[in-house]
Amino acid sequence: MNDRVSAQENEQDQNTPEGPLSGYRVLDFGWVLAGALPGMILADMGAEVLKVETHQRMDYMRLGRPIVGDEPDPEQHPLFHNVNRGKLSITLNTTKPEAVELAKKLVAHCDVVIENFSPGVMDRIGLGYEVLSAIKPGIVMASISSNGQSGPLRDLRAYAPSIGALAGLDSTLGYDGERPLGLKHAYADISGALHSVFAVVSALRQCKQTGQGQYIDLSMLRATVATMGAGLMEYEMTGRVMGTKGNHDPVMAPYGNYPCQGEDAWVSIAVRTDEEWRGLTEGMDNPPWCDEEKFASRYSRLENRRELDDKLAEWTRQRPPEDITELLQSHGVAAIPVMGAEDRLFNPHFRARGLYSDIEHPSLGAEPIYNIMWNLERTPPSIRRHAPLMGEHNGQIFGGLLGVAEREIAQLEEEQVLW
Amino acid sequence: MTYSLLQGLRVVELGESVSAPYCAKLLADMGAEVIKMERPGVGDQAREYGPFPGDEPHHERSGLFLYLNANKQGVTLDLETPTGREILGDLLAQSQVFVHNLHPKEMDRLSVDYEHLSKHNEQLVMASITPFGLTGPYRNYKAYDINLAAAGGICEGLGSPDREPLTFGTPQVGYFAAMAAASSIVIALLAGSGQHIDIAEVEAMAGIYNGPEALMAVYQWRMTRRTGHHALDFPYPNCILRCKDGYIFVGSPEGRQWKKFLEIMGDPEWAKEPRFRNRTTMNNEYADEVDGYVEEWLLKHTKAELLDLALEHRVPLAPVRNFDEVRNDESLADQFVAVDRSDTGPISFAGPPYKLPGQAVSPPRPAPFLGQHNADIYCERLGYTKEELVKLYQTGII
Numbered sequence: 001m002n003d004r005v006s007a008q009e010n011e012q013d014q015n016t017p018e019g020p021l022s023g024y025r026v027l028d029f030g031w032v033l034a035g036a037l038p039g040m041i042l043a044d045m046g047a048e049v050l051k052v053e054t055h056q057r058m059d060y061m062r063l064g065r066p067i068v069g070d071e072p073d074p075e076q077h078p079l080f081h082n083v084n085r086g087k088l089s090i091t092l093n094t095t096k097p098e099a100v101e102l103a104k105k106l107v108a109h110c111d112v113v114i115e116n117f118s119p120g121v122m123d124r125i126g127l128g129y130e131v132l133s134a135i136k137p138g139i140v141m142a143s144i145s146s147n148g149q150s151g152p153l154r155d156l157r158a159y160a161p162s163i164g165a166l167a168g169l170d171s172t173l174g175y176d177g178e179r180p181l182g183l184k185h186a187y188a189d190i191s192g193a194l195h196s197v198f199a200v201v202s203a204l205r206q207c208k209q210t211g212q213g214q215y216i217d218l219s220m221l222r223a224t225v226a227t228m229g230a231g232l233m234e235y236e237m238t239g240r241v242m243g244t245k246g247n248h249d250p251v252m253a254p255y256g257n258y259p260c261q262g263e264d265a266w267v268s269i270a271v272r273t274d275e276e277w278r279g280l281t282e283g284m285d286n287p288p289w290c291d292e293e294k295f296a297s298r299y300s301r302l303e304n305r306r307e308l309d310d311k312l313a314e315w316t317r318q319r320p321p322e323d324i325t326e327l328l329q330s331h332g333v334a335a336i337p338v339m340g341a342e343d344r345l346f347n348p349h350f351r352a353r354g355l356y357s358d359i360e361h362p363s364l365g366a367e368p369i370y371n372i373m374w375n376l377e378r379t380p381p382s383i384r385r386h387a388p389l390m391g392e393h394n395g396q397i398f399g400g401l402l403g404v405a406e407r408e409i410a411q412l413e414e415e416q417v418l419w
Numbered sequence: 420m421t422y423s424l425l426q427g428l429r430v431v432e433l434g435e436s437v438s439a440p441y442c443a444k445l446l447a448d449m450g451a452e453v454i455k456m457e458r459p460g461v462g463d464q465a466r467e468y469g470p471f472p473g474d475e476p477h478h479e480r481s482g483l484f485l486y487l488n489a490n491k492q493g494v495t496l497d498l499e500t501p502t503g504r505e506i507l508g509d510l511l512a513q514s515q516v517f518v519h520n521l522h523p524k525e526m527d528r529l530s531v532d533y534e535h536l537s538k539h540n541e542q543l544v545m546a547s548i549t550p551f552g553l554t555g556p557y558r559n560y561k562a563y564d565i566n567l568a569a570a571g572g573i574c575e576g577l578g579s580p581d582r583e584p585l586t587f588g589t590p591q592v593g594y595f596a597a598m599a600a601a602s603s604i605v606i607a608l609l610a611g612s613g614q615h616i617d618i619a620e621v622e623a624m625a626g627i628y629n630g631p632e633a634l635m636a637v638y639q640w641r642m643t644r645r646t647g648h649h650a651l652d653f654p655y656p657n658c659i660l661r662c663k664d665g666y667i668f669v670g671s672p673e674g675r676q677w678k679k680f681l682e683i684m685g686d687p688e689w690a691k692e693p694r695f696r697n698r699t700t701m702n703n704e705y706a707d708e709v710d711g712y713v714e715e716w717l718l719k720h721t722k723a724e725l726l727d728l729a730l731e732h733r734v735p736l737a738p739v740r741n742f743d744e745v746r747n748d749e750s751l752a753d754q755f756v757a758v759d760r761s762d763t764g765p766i767s768f769a770g771p772p773y774k775l776p777g778q779a780v781s782p783p784r785p786a787p788f789l790g791q792h793n794a795d796i797y798c799e800r801l802g803y804t805k806e807e808l809v810k811l812y813q814t815g816i817i
Contacts, residue, residue, distance in 0.1 A: 020606050020607060020609065020610030020612070021606060021609065021610070037627070041602070041627075045606055067638050078631065078634040078635050078637075078638055078640060079631050079634075079635070081634065082630060082631040082634060083631065147750075148750075148774070149774075151750040152730075152749075152750050153730075153750055155730065155733075156726075156729060156730055156737070157676070157729065157733050157734060157735045158735060158737060159670055159672065159735055161657070161659075161668050161670060161737075162668050162670065162735055162736075162737035163737070164668075165659065165666075165667070165668040165737040165738060165739040165740065166737050166738065166740055166745075167740070167745060168740050168741060168742045168744075168745040169588075170659060170666075170668070170739045171588075171739055171740065171741050171742070172587070172588020172589060173577065173585065173587070173588055174585070174588075175578070175579075175582065175585065179648060179659070179661070179666065180648075180659055180666055180739050181577060181578070181585070181647065181648050181659065182648065182650070182658070182659055182668065183573070183576070183577065184576035184577070184650055185576070185628060185629065187628075190595075190627060190628055191594075191595075191598075192772075194595065194598035194599070194602070194627070195598060195772050195773065196773070197598075197602045198445055198449075198598060198601050198602045198605070199424075199449075199773045199775070201602055201605040201606050201609060202424040202425055202449045202605055203424055203775075204605075204609060205424065205425065205605055205608060205609055206424045206425075208609065209427075214424070214775060214777070214778075215775070215776050215777070216773050216774075216775060217773060217774040217775075217776070218772060218773045219772060219773075219774075221751075222751065222754050222769075222772035222773075223772040225745060225751065225754060225769050225772070226754075226769045226770075226771065226772045227441075227591060227594040228589065228742070228745070228769065229437070229441075229483055229486055229487065229589060229590075229594075229769075230468065230469075230470070230482065230483045230589040230590065231588065231589045231742050232486075232742050232745065232746060232768065232769060233470055233482030233483055233485075233486055233768065234470045234482065234742065235742040235743050235746055236470075236482060236746065236766065236767055236768065237469070237470040237471060237472045237473075237482040237766075238470050238471075238472070238473070238474055240470075241741045241742055241743050242588065242589070242741075242742060243741070244588065245588060246583075246585060247565060247583070247585060247586055249563075249564075249565070250468070250469065251467065251468060252563065255563070255565060256565070256583065257565070257569060257574055257583045257584045257585075257586070258583070259583065266569070266574070266583065266584055267569075268565045268566045268568075268569035268570075268574065268586075269566075270562075270563035270564075270565050270566055272563065276561075329559075329560050329561065332561060333561065334560075334561040334562045334563050334566050335566065336557075336560065336562060336566045336569055336570045337569065337570070338569040338570075338574045338575055338584050339569065339570050339571075339572060339575065340572070340575045340632075340636075341572065341629070341632035341633045341635065341636040342633070342636050344570075344572065344625050344629075344632075344633065345633045345636070348555075348556055349551060349555045349556045349557040350555075350622075350625065352554065352555040352556060353552055353554060353555045353619070353622070355622065355625060355626060355630075356630075356633060367634050367637070368633045368634055368637065369630075369634065370625075370626050370627075370630025370631065370633065371626060371630075372599075372626055372627055373552075373599075373618075373619065373622035373623075373625075373626040373627075374599050374600075374602070374603040374606075374616065374618065375552070375616060375617040375618070376603055376606065376607050376610075376614060376616050377533075377614055377615045377616065377617060378607075378612050378613075378614035378615075379607070379610050379612060379614065
């Protein structure tokens with residue numbers, strides 16, 4: 001079985017162009033979301049990414065209700081299939097000293113180590129940066145955590161929504177003057193992961209030029225704070241604290257999501273310049289209210305934005321969002337429907353761009369998996385393989401890379417070292 | 420705060436607003452030398468965005484601009500003229516990276532594209548950040564942050580079911596596109612190949628942020644819907660609730676966390692009802708009712724008290740902090756950097772989110788005045804004489 005799978009893989013490899021990071025190897029202890037994403041991106045870019053897992057404490061993203069059948073199955077989670085594609089999976093139970101030794105041997109063959117355990121865990125199991133850089137001085141190690149490796153919030157139990165709250169992000173999300181709402185997605189995880197990828201590749205460049213390794217302490221809270229630009233500056237410059245304000249923009253009106261014909265159908269429209277305003281009025285076939293003085297300048301449109309929103313909504317309500325989009329864009333106005341997942345999956349633009357690839361997974365068949373869409377035109381990223389089955393590559397890595405004999409691997413599995 | 424990982428890297432930025440400027444800021448904060456190019460007389464539109472110190476507007480004092488453009492040198496250049504485009508070419512011949520966010524139509528009109536620009540430097544790494552990318556039917560569509568959030572999947576899930584979908588409180592999409600572009604640039608440099616990188620802002624959301632939604636939808640899993648301050652199909656609690664002096668995020672994905680949280684609340688009777696045994700049912704069917712019970716207790720406690728309880732008992736409570744509380748959090752003090760300028764006095768803003776032990780750190784330099792480094796770059800770097808510089812100024816090229 002293993003032979004057949006790896007033969008298929010080799011075939012797949014031949015058809016996929018080498019990525020820009022081909023030749024780099026990553027030891028990826030990252031799990032759940034923030035920790036899994038950097039390795040996923042590096043794998044799409046051509047690095048060989050070894051996802052280190054253990055049955056001792058399974059990646060949360062392997063848990064959850066099964067798609068097929070009634071029994072829990074670690075190979076069926078749609079999020080896992082997305083954010084771990086392209087990786088190879090090895091199992092190492094680091095509560096066993098032999099497993100820690102094997103991890104160290106692997107580090108000697110790697111360029112990058114990624115982890116997002118609670119702060120201090122890597123040191124405790126004997127795989128801290130000091131140890132790893134003694135094995136390989138050029139190693140780049142990224143530790144991703146909620147609130148950093150030191151400081152008073154270090155040990156706070158925090159998830160993505162906690163960080164959105166602590167960073168000030170949530171304080172601005174909500175209807176004008178009403179209660180703050182959280183985002184549905186893990187903003188802080190993704191911001192943290194993206195900032196760490198940038199730090200990792202920057203450190204790899206330094207290593208290429210000087211041979212020097214680097215430790216990276218990435219706090220998801222700090223990553224989220226780093227992009228709070230205008231909100232934080234408002235306090236810095238004026239002492240005012242921004243709160244919830246709906247879809248209001250400080251310099252643009254109209255600016256919002258407007259109701260359309262159809263069930264829960266909406267179109268986003270934003271107008272900045274006078275030229276765009278003229279485009280909008282022409283697109284609407286010059287209704288008389290557009291000529292009123294209160295909508296005549298950028299300033300007066302901002303002043304009277306609520307009334308403007310109501311007038312515009314009367315017009316949008318009679319049309320489907322796609323028609324409005326096409327009409328207004330042809331007049332140079334920024335408009336696009338509010339889209340859901342299926343809208344994007346079947347949208348002609350995203351299809352033409354290749355937002356999704358069908359990737360065959362052994363458990364569930366062909367699945368639409370998103371591409372990262374960082375289009376390096378000469379060395380494009382690509383999804384190199386489906387998300388690995390747990391421990392799928394123990395033979396290939398411990399046998400092939402470290403030269404551990406087949407029967408010894410079997411024994412280590414038996415002893416729950418490779419577990 | 421400036422690190423030195425990218426020391427020696429020369430970058431030219433032609434950026435407006437957030438996306439290309441934040442990309443170049445990431446590079447600059449890592450030690451790259453960034454030259455920011457602006458339109459003569461007008462400059463980056465972030466200069467009009469504000470906020471302004473003491474609410475006195477001035478195009479050199481916009482908070483958004485000062486934050487996004489620290490550590491850069493600034494020149495002005497009119498790309499509408501052949502001479503301006505020639506100067507851009509000369510500058511790129513001496514640089515490794517060019518990042519811009521001109522709209523595709525503007526790229527066509529001004530011939531700012533890889534084919535033309537790489538003639539000056541065949542190893543050039545060029546990143547184009549555009550709303551919908553350089554290919555596909557929406558290539559020429561226009562978009563601002565709310566449009567990108569709408570198409571990218573943010574709005575769909577933010578708000579109440581019977582009201583309009585919401586977007587971010589401050590523009591955010593540009594930051595995600597910037598991170599994609601900055602990493603892609605360094606990756607291209609690592610691969611050692613000059614090339615063009617096409618980054619669509621909308622895909623920074625539709626891809627890495629919301630990408631997995633499609634497969635979730637295929638399996639009818641946790642579809643993103645506007646469900647107010649609650650999210651469907653999570654174990655209760657996973658929401659923002661009121662407390663004595665504001666709001667607090669309350670979560671408890673693990674059973675033991677919920678148990679501990681009940682214990683802190685004094686093991687209330689209501690929690691013992693059989694209909695609350697399954698916390699996902701509690702969330703999907705009784706959330707509003709349970710909010711009332713939990714808030715009754717939360718309203719007796721301040722954000723600070725609740726944060727202390729969270730740290731002591733390892734339960735996931737987190738205050739919804741306003742920007743003054745974020746700025747004044749002592750544990751974040753070393754992320755904020757201050758620059759001093761003669762006209763504004765010291766201004767602080769957020770620096771890089773990573774700590775890089777062992778790296779030489781240099782203090783930040785303030786964002787450039789419009790055209791501040793024209794003489795440094797055009798004369799000292801490109802070899803124009805002072806007379807020529809004056810002529811370039813008088814004819815509106817710079």
